[in-house]
Amino acid sequence: MTAAPELVDPRKTFGQAVTEFAADDSRVVVLSADSGVSSGFGAFRDRFPGRYLEFGIQEHGATGVASGLATTGLVPVFAAIAAFVTNRNYEAFRNDVAYMGQNVKIVGRNGGMTYSDLGPTHYSLEDYAIIRMLPGVVVLSPQDPGEIRAAARAMLTHEGPVYMRIGGPAIANLFAEGPFVIGKGRTHRSGDVATVVSTGPATANTIAAVDALRAEGVTLDLLCMPTVEPVDAELIIESATRTGHVITVEEHYDRGGLSAAVSECLGPLRVRHDAIGLPHQHVITGTYEGLLATYGLDAEGLTRQLRDIVAAGRPASAK
């Protein structure tokens, strides 16, 4: 029996990474909408009080401020609940950040349905979809603490608007920490039956499901994608050409997000594509684990869904 993996808070990991980066780059400023400490910026606020700007509970205005700050050469990081920094402020994100092409970093924490008991007002199950529609905006969805650290550095080094989604519940290390290249994924398991493409915290359970199927003799290519936009089309096409079947997995509606990004790059290949995610409805509330189990996104559910899709060619959630 193996020891339980160490679990760490993704928000603290993220805040710490930005704080370390900011020690060497005085251009980095943090915007809070009564959300900075919850987003992992307690240490940043204590260390760089002049660069920690509080706006209270408002996201539209704070996004405009981020744009204005960026026009003066600063690198603003605005982190708050994912649902609020993508929906409430969408027009400011679209016009003041994307259209103005500003070097603004917007980070949605507690993404997906991690605020499970608080309900759909606090879920972000469409954020990849709506933000990836904004031209020139990078959408990052790191999958483990090491990737969060590396993605934070990559985000701050990248010139241009970035949206990054992180979760809330503690997560385990999945990968050896290495360099992070925006737009590049990694092949984490090799197989020839189908290609599985996953992103964000859903990758942990996807790895477990892929390994469970391997034990049953079903070998799947697993591509782990910390960038949703631009997605690593080269890696996906290479794998899909070999397997002829792609299955996407994400804690997001099963349309519009990673599934759409993958589908768009698969177009010319005419391979089968099945999407695993949340059904397009206002999902229920409860414990996070309960929700994952209900919607088949825990390790058992993903194993079942992947097994069924591979066997029958249609997603279990559609049955």
Added chain:
Amino acid sequence: MAPQDLRIEAEEARLLILRMLRGGRSGHVGGALSCVDILTTLYFDEMDIDPLEPTRPDRDRFILSAGHKALAQYAVLARRGYFPEPWVDTYSDLGSRLAGHPDMHKLPGVEANTGALGHGLSIACGIALGLRLQERRSRVFVVLGDGELPEGSNWEGAAMAAHHQLGNVVAFVDVNDLQISGRTADVMNMEPIADKFAAFGWKVRTIDGNDVEQIQGVLAEVDRDSSSPTAVVAQTTKAKGVSSLEDTAASHYWKPAAAEMAEAEAEIRARLQQLSLQTVAR
């Protein structure tokens, strides 16, 4: 700059605003004409700017929150030498640098891509904070329209400017009392505007926004080291300077017939001539 020279510049800008509507074009002329005296005074008399170095880091900034009044900004930028005057003749053409709303990446002197209403004040606050963090003494001037005030985001900006003590922000509210559907008081009454800004913690002045001497006067009072932002409630006349259009909601977006254009231009030219004669007489 002497008030008389500013008046002449404003009339020249009015002529350019109309010139952009020649050839069957149309545009938001009513608001452009109501705010053009404010823009002229800012660009010619008040702001620390250099058209030859439009991105100088310590320049003063201007944000046109009511981005549909772009005709006024284009006219004043052209007059001030930010770009060759003939560019105005491309207004609204396919791929033009001068579209119905300003684009910072296409036109020197434009600081933000406005047009959707209620965005300018927050962007201005961000610029003001960024300047202060970098210990620059530059100021940020904003023009809001009275018709955009119902957008709640304006009041997010109003709160943060006061909270963060952005004395380097000066916001003019161009109160021309009209919007597409009619009187602002009837569409959505936001009065008392001055009291609202004061309640948010702003210093507030009320002036005639078509009187350059009053605009100069209020700007002379602004203390950039103050801990309060300044709101100038500028009472103006929609379509000021074209008497057939003045104070009409129809002027909000205007497509002039050739005869209407000739009459409007003749009226402005006559006023320009009178202003020049007065100057010579002195």
